[in-house]
Amino acid sequence: MSLTSFRQRVSPDAETVGGPVDVAIISRGDGFIWIKRKHYFRAELNHQFFNNYFDPRK
Numbered sequence: 001m002s003l004t005s006f007r008q009r010v011s012p013d014a015e016t017v018g019g020p021v022d023v024a025i026i027s028r029g030d031g032f033i034w035i036k037r038k039h040y041f042r043a044e045l046n047h048q049f050f051n052n053y054f055d056p057r058k
Contacts, residue, residue: 021036023035
């Protein structure tokens with residue numbers, strides 16, 4: 001316990017939890033709108049998903 005206490009006093013880094021957060025707004029006039037949305041995988045490695053997701057024929 002004393003070692004943990006000493007490390008917290010000397011360490012300049014703030015310990016935090018969490019990561020990217022999804023942000024959306026729901027309004028009466030516009031409905032659901034994404035403001036900021038994290039992606040769970042890299043887009044450059046998953047071209048097929050994005051081509052199908054944003055396909056204008058759908």
